[in-house]
Amino acid sequence: MQSSFKDIINVNKPVLIDFYADWCGPCQTMMPILTEVKESLGEHINIIKINVDKNKELASKFQVRGVPTFMVFKNGASVWRGSGVVSKNDLIKLLKSYV
Template identity: 80%
Template sequence: MKSSFKDIVDVNKPVLIDFYADWCGPCQTMMPILDEVKQSMGDKINIIKVNVDKNQELAGRFQVRGVPTFMIFKNGASLWRQSGVIPKNDLVKKLTEYL
């Protein structure tokens, strides 16, 4: 994952990165919401889940201090960041801004 992270986010469509942990209750709350976002937006976006316990170096590079933390990348650039539970409509609206 670490070696290909740049390749994953260096695409010409929004990539939503979900920094999460298995033990995190709010992260589990977000799972079905992210599924709904992907169903709603289809191939216009990518959603990548990053387990912070298994990818500590990557989480450290982006200074992830709490989970869940979401970031949107496009063409390799970080465009947006927010932590906590986010409603589906808010995520869809934010992702749509970067299409």
């Protein structure tokens, strides 16, 4: 997955990576929020969900200790990181700053 992960994040628009787990309550809370963020920003951003239980090597590489953990990449570089539930408006404001 790592070579394709590099391809995914090495684009000239913000890519929000959501490290999540199926058993995680806050991750479930974030699902409709992320859908609304994508609907609001459309093609200006990418949102990629990565299940930490199925991608342990990638989660370890980025030192994901809890879920949900979010990272924003632009042009292959990490520009922001956060964890826990994040509001739709905060995510939109954050991502717009990198568009």
